[in-house]
Amino acid sequence: MALSRIMECVPNFSEGRDKEKIEKIVNPFRTREGVKLLNYSNDEDHNRLVVTVVGEPEPLREAVLEAVGIAVELIDLTRHEGQHPRMGAVDVIPFIPIKNVTAEDADKLAKEVGQVIGEKYGVPVFLYEKSATHPDRENLAKIRKGEFEGMAEKIKEPAWRPDFGPAACHPTAGAVAVGARMPLVAYNVNLNTGDLSIADAIAKKVRFLGGGLRFCKAMGVELTDRGIVQVSMNLTDFTKTAVYRAHEMVRMEAARYGVSVVGSEVIGLVPMQALIDCAEYYLGIENFSIDQILESRIME
Amino acid sequence: MALSRIMECVPNFSEGRDKEKIEKIVNPFRTREGVKLLNYSNDEDHNRLVVTVVGEPEPLREAVLEAVGIAVELIDLTRHEGQHPRMGAVDVIPFIPIKNVTAEDADKLAKEVGQVIGEKYGVPVFLYEKSATHPDRENLAKIRKGEFEGMAEKIKEPAWRPDFGPAACHPTAGAVAVGARMPLVAYNVNLNTGDLSIADAIAKKVRFLGGGLRFCKAMGVELTDRGIVQVSMNLTDFTKTAVYRAHEMVRMEAARYGVSVVGSEVIGLVPMQALIDCAEYYLGIENFSIDQILESRIME
Numbered sequence: 001m002a003l004s005r006i007m008e009c010v011p012n013f014s015e016g017r018d019k020e021k022i023e024k025i026v027n028p029f030r031t032r033e034g035v036k037l038l039n040y041s042n043d044e045d046h047n048r049l050v051v052t053v054v055g056e057p058e059p060l061r062e063a064v065l066e067a068v069g070i071a072v073e074l075i076d077l078t079r080h081e082g083q084h085p086r087m088g089a090v091d092v093i094p095f096i097p098i099k100n101v102t103a104e105d106a107d108k109l110a111k112e113v114g115q116v117i118g119e120k121y122g123v124p125v126f127l128y129e130k131s132a133t134h135p136d137r138e139n140l141a142k143i144r145k146g147e148f149e150g151m152a153e154k155i156k157e158p159a160w161r162p163d164f165g166p167a168a169c170h171p172t173a174g175a176v177a178v179g180a181r182m183p184l185v186a187y188n189v190n191l192n193t194g195d196l197s198i199a200d201a202i203a204k205k206v207r208f209l210g211g212g213l214r215f216c217k218a219m220g221v222e223l224t225d226r227g228i229v230q231v232s233m234n235l236t237d238f239t240k241t242a243v244y245r246a247h248e249m250v251r252m253e254a255a256r257y258g259v260s261v262v263g264s265e266v267i268g269l270v271p272m273q274a275l276i277d278c279a280e281y282y283l284g285i286e287n288f289s290i291d292q293i294l295e296s297r298i299m300e
Numbered sequence: 301m302a303l304s305r306i307m308e309c310v311p312n313f314s315e316g317r318d319k320e321k322i323e324k325i326v327n328p329f330r331t332r333e334g335v336k337l338l339n340y341s342n343d344e345d346h347n348r349l350v351v352t353v354v355g356e357p358e359p360l361r362e363a364v365l366e367a368v369g370i371a372v373e374l375i376d377l378t379r380h381e382g383q384h385p386r387m388g389a390v391d392v393i394p395f396i397p398i399k400n401v402t403a404e405d406a407d408k409l410a411k412e413v414g415q416v417i418g419e420k421y422g423v424p425v426f427l428y429e430k431s432a433t434h435p436d437r438e439n440l441a442k443i444r445k446g447e448f449e450g451m452a453e454k455i456k457e458p459a460w461r462p463d464f465g466p467a468a469c470h471p472t473a474g475a476v477a478v479g480a481r482m483p484l485v486a487y488n489v490n491l492n493t494g495d496l497s498i499a500d501a502i503a504k505k506v507r508f509l510g511g512g513l514r515f516c517k518a519m520g521v522e523l524t525d526r527g528i529v530q531v532s533m534n535l536t537d538f539t540k541t542a543v544y545r546a547h548e549m550v551r552m553e554a555a556r557y558g559v560s561v562v563g564s565e566v567i568g569l570v571p572m573q574a575l576i577d578c579a580e581y582y583l584g585i586e587n588f589s590i591d592q593i594l595e596s597r598i599m600e
Contacts, residue, residue, distance in 0.1 A: 006598065038597050054598055098594060183594070190586075247583050263584045272572060272595045279578035283547050284563045286490075294398060294483070295572045295595065297338050298306065298354055 003034065006099035007057050007106060008183065009064055012091045013049040013071050014080050016042040021074045022049055028066035034059035047082025048091070052269075054098060057109050064093065065116055072121050072173040077148045087144045087151050088174035090117075094129065094181045098271060099296075106180035107131045114178040118165025124155060124175045125164040131179035133163055140177055148174040182237040185274050186267035188221070188230045189250040193259045196222050199229035202253040206231065206246060213249065215241035228262065238274040244281045272296070303334065306399035307406060308354045308483065309364055312391045313371050314380050316347040321374045326351060328366035334359035347382025348391070352569075354398065357409050364393065365416055372421050372473040377448045387444045387451050388474035390417075394429065394481045398571060399596075406480035407431045414478040418465025424455060424475045425464040431479035433463055440477055448474040482537040485574050486567035488521070488530045489550045493559045496522050499529035502553040506531065506546060513549065515541035528562065538574040544581045572596070 015021050022042050026049075029037040035055035042049045055063065068090050075089035093113065095106040107130055114125040132138040136159070146154045152169045154160050161167055162175065169175055191199060199220030204210040207218040215237035221230050231250050235241050251261045266275075273290060280288050290296055315321050322342050326349075329337040335355035342349045355363065368390050375389035393413065395406040407430055414425040432438040436459070446454045452469045454460050461467055462475065469475055491499060499520030504510040507518040515537035521530050531550050535541050551561045566575075573590060580588050590596055 003598065008594070036598060054594075098598075190584075243579075244583065261584060263586045265586050266588055266592060268592065269594045269597065270592055272576075272593050275576050275579040275593070276572075278583055279543075279575040282582040283544065283578055284490075284561060286563045286565050288566055292566060292568065292570055293572050293575070294308070294354075294569045297569065298303065298336060298398075 003036070003054065003056055003099070005056050005101050006054050007060050007101050007109060008052070008054045008096040008098050009060055009093065010050060010052050010096070011064060011067065011093045012086075013051070013067075013075065014047065014077060014082070014086045014089055014091055015049050015071070015075050016047040016082060017044050024074060025049065025067050025071050026051060028063045028070070029053045032059050032063045035063045043084070045082065046084035047080060048084045048086065057101065057105060061109055061113055064113055065120075068093070068113075068117055068176075069121060072123060072170070076172040077174045078172060080148070085141075085144055085147055086174075087146075087148050088123065088170075088176040089172065090123070090176045091144075092128070092140055093176060093178045095179070096181055096183050098183065103130055103180055103182065110178045110180045114164045117176060117178065118162070121165075121170070121173070123165055123170040123173050124162035124167065126175060126177045127163040128177040128179040129181040143177050151175050182215075182239065183271045183274075185235040185238045185243060185270050186233070187235055187243055187246065188232045188265045188267065189247060189261055190223070190228055190230045190263040190265070191254055191259050192262045193229060193257070194222075194227045196220050196229050198254070198257050198259055199231050201257075202250055203231050203233075205253045206233070206249045213241045213246060216246055235274075238271070238277070242277050242281070243274055244278040247278075303336070303354065303356055303399070305356050305401050306354050307357050307360050307401050307409060308352070308396040308398050309360055309393065310350060310352050310396070311364060311367065311393045313349040313351070313367075313375065314347065314377060314382070314386045314389055314391055315349050315371070315375050316342040316382060317344050322349055324374060325349065325367050325371050328363045328370070329353045332359050332363045335363045343384070345382065346384035347380060348384045348386065357401065357405060361409055361413055364413055365420075368393075368413075368417055368476075369421060372423060372470070376472040377474045378472060380448070385441075385444055385447050386474075387446075387448050388423065388470075388476040389472065390423075390476045391444075392428070392440055393476060393478045395479070396481055396483050398483065403430055403480055403482065410478045410480045414464045417476060417478065418462070421465075421470070421473070423465055423470040423473050424462035424467065426475060426477045427463040428477040428479040429481040443477050451475050482515075482539065483571045483574075485535040485538045485543060485570050486533070487535055487543055487546065488532045488565045488567065489547060489561055490523070490528055490530045490563040490565070491554055491559050492562045493529060493557070494522075494527045496520050496529050498554070498557050498559055499531050501557075502550055503531050503533075505553045506533070506549045513541045513546060516546055535574075538571070538577070542577050542581070543574055544578040547578075
C-alpha cells in the first residue's frame with residue numbers, strides 16, 4: 001500500500017474475550033482504502049483489545065470513528081471485568097505521527113475525532129498527552145484514576161469536565177481519552193553485572209523523574225537466566241530524546257561502577273528514523289535525508 | 301504500492317537525447333502492476349539513459365524485457381556517439397536484491413532475462429558481476445573494452461563467446477551485460493586535514509586492491525571549498541563489508557597521521573538495512589529483526 005502520509009493509531013477497546021465482537025470492532029480497519037491494519041491482539045485476562053493501524057489521516061479518522069461507533073454499541077462497561085484499568089468501552093485512542101505528518105497533525109486529528117465522539121456518540125472525551133488542555137490531563141493514568149465505576153462522580157468535578165461531549169459518563173460506554181503522542185521506543189541496555197542496585201541507580205539518573213533525559217522513563221530489571229541486569233527504558237519522544245543519547249548516558253553512568261554495556265535490545269516496533277538517527281550520529285553523517293533510504297522511496 | 305518481495309533493476313540504455321524515444325523505453329516501467337519506476341535520468345553528453353525501477357521479480361522481468369525490445373528497435377549504435385563507454389543499445393542490466401529476495405534470486409532473474417534477450421531479440425549477452433561465468437567477466441569495464449565498434453571482432457574470440465544469444469554482435473544493438481549485483485553504497489568519510497596524500501594513503505589501505513576490505517573501492521578526494529579531504533568509497537556489498545567497518549577502518553588509519561574523522565556522507569540512495577546495521581553495531585543491539593521497523597511492516 002502506498003501511503004504518502006502515515007499516521008498511526010493504537011485504539012484500546014474493553015473487549016478481550018468475545019471473538020465475534022472483536023472481529024466486528026476490527027472490521028472497519030480492514031476494508032478502507034488508505035488504511036492498513038498492522039496488528040490486533042486481545043487479552044482475555046485484561047479483557048482488552050489493542051489495535052495497531054496506520055493510514056493517511058483522513059481515511060484513518062473515518063475508520064477509527066466507525067470502530068468507535070461499533071464498540072460503543074457492543075461493549076457494556078457495567079458488565080465488564082478484567083485486570084487492566086479502563087474507564088470506557090473505547091478506553092484510549094492515541095494518534096502517532098510516523099511519516100510526512102507532524103505532532104501537530106496528530107493533535108488536530110485527535111481533536112477532530114474527539115469532537116465527533118463527544119457529539120455523535122455522546123461519550124465524554126478527555127484530551128491527553130500532547131493534546132491535553134491542562135498539565136493534569138497529560139498522564140492517562142491520572143485521567144483514568146477511579147476507572148469506569150468512579151468516573152460518573154469524578155466527571156462532575158469542575159477539574160474533570162471533559163473536553164468534548166456531555167459532562168456525564170455514557171451509561172454503558174463510560175469515557176475515553178484521545179490524544180496525540182509520539183511513537184514510543186522500548187529500549188533496554190544490558191550491563192555486565194548481576195547487581196540490580198546498579199541498574200536501578202543508573203535508571204534513576206537517566207530518567208526524567210531523576211533529573212535525566214526529558215522523554216525517558218527507566219527502571220532496573222534483572223535478567224536472571226543470564227545473570228545480568230539491564231536498564232529498561234521507554235523513550236516517549238525519540239525525536240527529542242534520541243536512542244543513542246540514552247544509550248551513551250547509561251554507558252557513562254555505568255562507568256563509575258566499573259560496569260560495561262554488553263548489549264541492548266529494542267522491544268517491539270520502532271520507527272525507522274529512530275535507528276537511522278543513531279547511524280547518523282555514530283557515523284557523523286552530514287546532510288542525510290530519509291528520502292535517501294531506498295525503501296522510503298518505494299513506499300511513496 | 302505493497303511489494304512483498306523487492307528486486308531493483310538499473311538498466312542503462314544508449315539514448316540520452318531523443319525525448320520521444322526515451323519516453324517509449326521508460327513506458328513499460330510505468331504501467332505494470334507490481335513494478336514501480338523510481339527514477340530515470342538521461343544525460344545528453346553521455347547520450348545515455350539510466351532507469352531505476354523496483355518490483356516483484358516476475359513483473360519486473362516482463363517490464364525489463366519489454367523495454368529492452370523497444371530499445372533494440374529504436375536505438376542504432378552505428379549512429380551513436382557520447383562520452384560514456386557503451387557496447388549496446390541496452391548497455392548493462394544489473395539486478396539488485398532489496399527485500400525478501402537473495403543474491404541467488406537476482407542471479408536467477410538475470411539469467412532468465414539474459415536468455416530471452418539472446419534468443420528473442422538476437423542480442424548476445426554477457427553475464428557479469430555475481431552472475432559471471434568466468435572471473436574475467438565479473439568486471440563490466442573488462443567486458444565492454446573495445447565498445448560497440450570493437451565488439452564485432454572481440455566477440456569472435458573463444459574467450460569472449462557470449463553466455464546467451466548469437467556469437468555475433470547484433471548489427472544495430474551490439475551486445476549487453478546482464479547480471480546480479482548487490483546494492484552499491486557510496487559512502488565518504490571526511491578528515492580534518494587538507495592533505496590529499498593522507499586521504500589517498502588511507503584509501504589505499506582500506507580498499508580491496510590494497511589488501512583492505514573485500515567489497516570496498518576507495519580513493520582520496522579534495523573538498524577544496526572546505527579545505528579538507530575525504531576518503532571516497534564505494535561499498536559493493538554492504539552485507540559483507542559493512543558501512544561501520546569501513547568507517548572505523550578509515551578512523552583507525554587516520555589516527556597514525558594525527559588526523560580525525562570530522563563527518564561523513566551517504567551519496568544517493570542507500571538500502572535501509574545498511575544503516576540499520578550501523579545502529580545495531582554501535583548500540584550493540586541483540587536479536588534485532590528488520591520486521592521490527594514499523595515502516596517495513598507497512599510495506600508488506
